[in-house]
Amino acid sequence: MGFEQPTPVQLQAIPLAMQHKDLLVSAETGSGKTAAFLLPTLHRLLALPSGKSGMRALVLTPTRELAQQTFKQCQQLAEFTDLKAGLITGGDDFRLQQNMLRRNTEVVIATPGRLLELMDQDIPDFSNLEVLILDEADRMLDMGFSEDVLTIANSCNSQRQTLLFSATLTHFGVIKMADKVLTNHEVVALNTLHDGHRNIEQQIVLADDNDHKQKLLAWLLQNETYDKALVFTNSRIQADALRGPLRGQKLRVGVLHGEMDQKDRNRMMELFREGSVNIMIATDLAARGLDIKGINLVINFDVPRNGINYIHRIGRTGRVDELGLTIALVKHTEWNLMSGIERFLKQKFKHRNIKELEGKYKGPKKLKASGKATGGKKKIEAKKASVEKVKIRHRDKKNIGKRRVPTGKPDIEINQP
DSSP, rough: OOOSOOOHHHHHHHHHHHHOOEEEEEEEEEESSHHHHHHHHHHHHHHHHOOSSOOEEEEOOOHHHHHHHHHHHHHHTTTTSSEEEEEEEETSSSHHHHHHTTOOEEEEEOOOHHHHHHTTTHHHHHHTOEEEEEEEEHHHHTTTHHHHHHHHHSSOOOOEEEEEEOOOOOOOHHHHHHHHHOOOOOEEEETTTTTTOOEEEEEEEESHHHHHHHHHHHHHHHHHHHHEEEEEEESSSHHHHHHHHHHHHTOOEEETTTSHHHHHHHHHHHHHTTSSSSSSEEEGGGTTOOTTEEEEEEEEOOOOOHHHHHHHHHHTTTTOOOOOOEEEEEEEGGHHHHHHHHHHTTTOEEOOOOOOOSSSSSSSOOOOSSOTTTTHHHHHHHHHHHHHEEEEHHHHHHTTTTTEEOSSOOEEEEEEO
């Protein structure tokens, strides 16, 4: 398979997993986490044969695409063994999945939703489960699978080994879940959210509006050097809207989002892998787990809604030792969002200007060296001074030659002779 040396996460996680310890593992995308949990799991199943029937290892993943990739890698690793692996995801034939589970498939890779549907039919047998793996745990939490995952985990053999893998340990929900599903676990933390992506150059290009963004996007896709490019949007409507204009520029473009039929999603992924389509417009559905060789350009047409999504979008490029380029197109309504992501990651991105399509928007007005907004504070102070002067003059003028007489009634002003 081309593996020559273990990656850092494999080097640290595999020996601990081989000791049958529960693990909480954090490592950046593209670092080799899949092999880090599959290799020791498959070794355990082969080294300790079980005479009992039923599922022996379960891998839970947040998306269908990630489940399919994990399944393929599991098949490759177990190719010359008698171990059988199965895939359970939404969008595929329910009855075939039922039959696969009844045949005592030893390793099952599944998404939580479809697995719960099968559990309602009392089909999966978790009583003899030896290893439970939660992959991309932070993403599963973000997608609202927390209760589903806990329901599945609580149905599994309590004597199992549990391996929880996440891109970050700073996600509070991950720590909370770890406390519920892990027992006397070891922690392998290779990164935090604030670690820079050393192999990725991160750029910002300012845009006036969405029409200007479309022109910038087309220019970048026509002029940058890349094998494959990913373009991210925040909505499926935007993803679909970009496909036509880009194809009109004779670019080989595909679209991937959650509203597509599963067969269409599978077909589009295959076209992208083989290179028939070399530009994929996608929502955050594709931000996690996609491990496709040759993606060396990522463009954020829409600024992602938070720093975590930003990390996983750009993590599709610069994987392992490859170099990547990411470009965010930022209009005035997204400036604060982009600045917030920079603060969150404690990084400053490179600002780039495309002369052929230079826009009017240059970012917020710059501050003077003193840190005061241009003329702003002086104007306010001048206005205050002016108001105070008017008040003083008015009061002094009004009280000249006047005295107040106590009458027990409201004060009456009497002019002196």
